[in-house]
Amino acid sequence: MLNYEQLLSQTIQDIKPSGIRKYFDIANTMQDVISLGVGEPDFFTPWKIRNAAIRTLEAGKTRYSSNSGLLELRKEIADYLERKYALSYHPEDEILITVGGSEAIDACIRVVTNPGDEIIIPQPSYVCYEPMARMAGGVPVILETKAENDFKVTPAELIEKITPRTKMLILPYPCNPTGAIMEKEDLIALEKVLHDTNILVVSDEIYAELTFGKSRHVSPASIPGMRERTIVINGFSKAFSMTGWRLGYACGPREILKQVTKLHQFAIMCAPTTSQYAAIEALRSCDEDVADMIAEYDMRRRVIVKGFNDIGLTCREPRGAFYAFPCIKSTGMTSEEFCEKLLYAKHVALVPGPAFGQGGEGFIRASYCYSVDHIHEAIRRTKEFLDELH
Amino acid sequence: MRKQLLKLLNKNARVSLADLAVALGADEAAVADEIKALEAEGILRGYKAVIDWEKMDHSYVSAIIELKVTPKVGRGFEEIAERVAQYAEVESVYLMSGTYDLNVVVKAKTFQEVAMFVAKELSTIESVTSTATHFVLRRYKELDVSLAVREPDERGTISLC
Ligand SMILES: Cc1ncc(COP(=O)(O)O)c(C=O)c1O
Numbered sequence: 001m002l003n004y005e006q007l008l009s010q011t012i013q014d015i016k017p018s019g020i021r022k023y024f025d026i027a028n029t030m031q032d033v034i035s036l037g038v039g040e041p042d043f044f045t046p047w048k049i050r051n052a053a054i055r056t057l058e059a060g061k062t063r064y065s066s067n068s069g070l071l072e073l074r075k076e077i078a079d080y081l082e083r084k085y086a087l088s089y090h091p092e093d094e095i096l097i098t099v100g101g102s103e104a105i106d107a108c109i110r111v112v113t114n115p116g117d118e119i120i121i122p123q124p125s126y127v128c129y130e131p132m133a134r135m136a137g138g139v140p141v142i143l144e145t146k147a148e149n150d151f152k153v154t155p156a157e158l159i160e161k162i163t164p165r166t167k168m169l170i171l172p173y174p175c176n177p178t179g180a181i182m183e184k185e186d187l188i189a190l191e192k193v194l195h196d197t198n199i200l201v202v203s204d205e206i207y208a209e210l211t212f213g214k215s216r217h218v219s220p221a222s223i224p225g226m227r228e229r230t231i232v233i234n235g236f237s238k239a240f241s242m243t244g245w246r247l248g249y250a251c252g253p254r255e256i257l258k259q260v261t262k263l264h265q266f267a268i269m270c271a272p273t274t275s276q277y278a279a280i281e282a283l284r285s286c287d288e289d290v291a292d293m294i295a296e297y298d299m300r301r302r303v304i305v306k307g308f309n310d311i312g313l314t315c316r317e318p319r320g321a322f323y324a325f326p327c328i329k330s331t332g333m334t335s336e337e338f339c340e341k342l343l344y345a346k347h348v349a350l351v352p353g354p355a356f357g358q359g360g361e362g363f364i365r366a367s368y369c370y371s372v373d374h375i376h377e378a379i380r381r382t383k384e385f386l387d388e389l390h
Numbered sequence: 391m392r393k394q395l396l397k398l399l400n401k402n403a404r405v406s407l408a409d410l411a412v413a414l415g416a417d418e419a420a421v422a423d424e425i426k427a428l429e430a431e432g433i434l435r436g437y438k439a440v441i442d443w444e445k446m447d448h449s450y451v452s453a454i455i456e457l458k459v460t461p462k463v464g465r466g467f468e469e470i471a472e473r474v475a476q477y478a479e480v481e482s483v484y485l486m487s488g489t490y491d492l493n494v495v496v497k498a499k500t501f502q503e504v505a506m507f508v509a510k511e512l513s514t515i516e517s518v519t520s521t522a523t524h525f526v527l528r529r530y531k532e533l534d535v536s537l538a539v540r541e542p543d544e545r546g547t548i549s550l551c
Contacts, residue, residue, distance in 0.1 A: 039550070349547050
């Protein structure tokens with residue numbers, strides 16, 4: 001009998017699975033659940049994109065691409081980033097095509113982290129940063145963003161977390177699960193703090209297309225002084241409804257990208273070629289499809305925010321991604337209690353805020369990757385649940 | 391707001407006034423007024439359901455009829471098109487470019503009825519010079535709505551991404 005515990009890395013064994021696994025298991029097996037629990041677009045990948053991929057399969061274009069990805073795609077990405085976010089990257093050596101934004105995040109953390117290096121991770125945020133930092137031997141330093149600051153990172157909070165060991169700051173905006181974004185002024189203020197440091201920013205902009213209201217997404221790398229210290233992570237999953245294609249990218253100073261590409265070359269070889277061809281089509285001809293999806297998300301966003309506020313769960317206006325993050329403190333329950341009771345009583349599935357970091361306590365994440373009718377039904381059931389509490 | 395409102399209604403005409411108001415960031419009364427105005431101006435012409443009749447017992451058949459006609463001096467195709475449009479059996483009438491003139495969608499209970507309608511009514515109109523009837527065998531998509539079997543939500547119920 002092998003001793004697996006002794007066999008497996010201590011680091012991976014010390015990374016605890018999410019505490020709400022049990023709740024997820026119940027939710028995923030229950031029948032007739034009305035769920036606002038999934039952070040994945042309900043739209044199909046636009047047909048143009050699927051069709052372009054089929055064409056390349058027919059033509060037999062199924063070999064490895066270059067390690068960095070198809071140059072044609074990297075050129076399209078450079079154009080796209082320029083026209084959307086005023087960013088300028090050289091397709092030859094400043095853009096790497098990866099297996100989703102996920103691989104890009106992992107690889108960037110790995111190439112800068114020496115054992116004991118500190119990585120500042122604002123939370124509540126997507127769950128991958130902390131485990132990846134640990135696997136790389138880094139020390140995650142959690143920065144809890146506050147509801148009263150609209151879940152933004154403030155200069156004061158950042159200053160407090162910086163030590164001589166700080167290597168990296170993750171900027172997870174637009175934010176899953178809070179829907180927060182960082183405005184230009186907010187980023188300028190952070191730049192002042194970072195100015196004389198040797199800290200790298202990894203900016204996870206996977207939801208960049210999905211911002212709403214007056215001001216649209218501003219990339220930290222577009223702020224004067226920031227480009228040299230920023231790696232921009234983006235991808236096709238959310239903006240183009242291409243989650244299963246597994247395609248993302250990292251852009252940044254060539255000194256860093258060179259090392260990320262080296263790691264990628266050994267670990268991955270290249271991102272899926274078919275997906276890369278599909279992505280070229282996405283960037284070339286899908287502005288209108290994306291605009292339509294954004295308009296639809298925006299409508300759902302307004303419906304869900306009003307819905308929660310109307311039933312007494314305070315919900316600030318999410319400015320990005322596709323999540324509402326209402327506060328449930330008025331019920332006197334913890335987020336997990338609230339979600340579990342609601343699931344059992346009314347078969348509505350939501351994600352408790354603390355799944356994204358302790359700072360999420362008192363909040364729940366509601367995805368609006370669902371039709372308006374579906375959202376209404378979930379809100380109606382939640383109202384019934386709240387009414388029966390009294 | 392007009393264009394956005396029309397886009398929303400075109401996608402789903404049953405969205406409540408309240409939801410339309412939320413979606414457009416306007417108040418309900420303003421949306422109601424705009425809809426009335428659009429109706430009065432003849433921009434918003436009607437609201438119809440998309441029905442998969444094959445799932446019902448009393449299904450119907452339809453056909454696309456290609457009509458070649460001799461246009462009337464002075465009135466072109468208007469008069470004949472408007473006349474054809476009068477029939478209850480006629481669902482739509484379009485003036486076409488290409489090898490024929492009017493595209494007429496006809497619906498009735500049976501193939502027989504459609505055939506009789508074409509023979510007795512359409513082809514006897516004086517300016518109609520020829521007809522070609524194409525029966526619809528199956529519908530896959532109607533008014534932007536797919537009639538394919540609905541797949542269950544394969545995303546599962548809950549996830550952290
Ligand atoms: C903030 C954030 N970053 C990255 C990812 C991973 O995206 P990808 O599919 O590109 O790997 C997700 C997925 O949910 C996310 O929410």
